[in-house]
Amino acid sequence: MRMQKILIIEDDSVISHELSNLLNNSGYEALELQNFENAIEEILEISPDLILLDINIPYMNGEILLQNLRKKSNIPVIMVTSKNNETDEVLSMSFGADDYITKPYNPNILLLRISAVLKRSSNSIDVVKYKDLEVYMKKGIIRKDEQEIILTKNEMIIFNYLLTHQNKIVTRDELMTDLWNNDEYINDNALSVNISRLRSKLKEVGYENIIETRKKVGYILS
């Protein structure tokens, strides 16, 4: 799978830089917009998969940029702003933003929002393949040939997250954030229990030890 390009449009260089670090570490290709004067042309030339757009940028504000961009392109846009009010949010969405997140944001939540928007825009399918398993996200089922195992909602959220970050270390905090983001407010112990149940269910279909524990860091799905 090719790396997805994310364009950061943000005039504060520290944030812009840290944001691009964050995205690069999370498996995206981050680009920072350098030239705000001809923003639209630049964007179209780069043609990113997603844009993180700050409202307060030089030359024209983010909302106007978004309006102009929407006349030419449907690239998903997440508005990032320090203005925390409903009117701005509604306005941005009406100009065609796909999501709206306010500063200061929790980096894990930002990443979740990004992957949600990307997933929506790519019309992701319900079935995902993992080795010789078929994973049915919405039904909460993993199928191997004729054999079916049923996962609980929590187990599915965890497995899905590990799957989309395959071969990368996933921290407990990331898993926890994803669970809480899906309204499953579980605690530390419950997370451990869910992971061990998930492991034993995967063992039933012949995949033992595919979820490894990295001590003090997190988990990795091989």
Add this chain to the structure above:
Amino acid sequence: MKFRYFLKDKIYFFITFFIVYLILLLTFFAFRIDFSLIIMTSFLFFFFAIFVLLFEYFKKKSFYTNLLFNIEALDKAYLVLETIEKPNFYDGELLYQALYEINKSMNEFTKNLEYQLDDFKDYIEMWIHEVKVPISSLVLMAHNHKDKFDYKTLEQLKRIEDYVEQVLYYARCENAEKDYLIRKVSLNKVISNIALKNKNDLLENKVDFKVQNVSYQVFTDSKWLEFILNQIVNNSIKYRKKENSSIQISASEDSKKVTLTILDNGIGIPSFDLPKVFQKSFTGYNGRVMTKSTGMGLFIAKNLCEKLGHRIEILSEEGKYTKVNIIFSKNRFYDPVK
């Protein structure tokens, strides 16, 4: 305007009148004027005095009674000049003129203050948006360089963020006209945001966070509601029990309202403090003993609730629980929109 006091005010008139009348009588007697002429002159003399007095009294009475009555009736007494007619006697005109000038200078003064206050509020709002930029940078840096920053940094950053947010909403709740937007909001979504925001605090302090039955839609401003709930949840975390602490959020609905309930099993609020928790700068026994508290959180929350038309109530038993209800009334006016 009382006639008695009016007469009292005219005392110099009576004294002069009686002296003049006395001199006149003496003169009449001295010249042995005919008795009937004396009576007739006296009658005219008194008639003239009474007529002048009554005429003046009624003219003034109508103006002053009107003025005083309107001052009493208006909730903004300084607008009284707009409600009365300009009087047609000299001292009334002077009074009217004086009031007019006083009013004008006061108006200018308050207008000035209003401008200053607006400027200050605008500045505060702008400043908050600006200060959020370095806070965001710090959060990102802490996240990207976990080797240099530890969990405690993030915890302190969140505290800064919460305090900054509090200032923003304080500025907003005082002049709320411009930035709220009532829309249909799903309680589920708001609670989910609050949970995520406080996730680390809740997990770190081993608070059991439960949410049940909150799939209701209410009319509110979601950002404001988030702030209000955040204050309440923060309090629940701050004043938790040492062990087995829990926070339960639930909601219920009847034909007239939706009630959102936040129940914790924390240290509770002493009954003598309970009626005062929504007062500005009230810290109470817990606030003084347990942690440093500004006493602004619930005050702002209550204020915002009032602006949005929600009711907020708090019930507690010391050492057992604290329960906060937020009541969203339903309005059939909105039904066609749904």
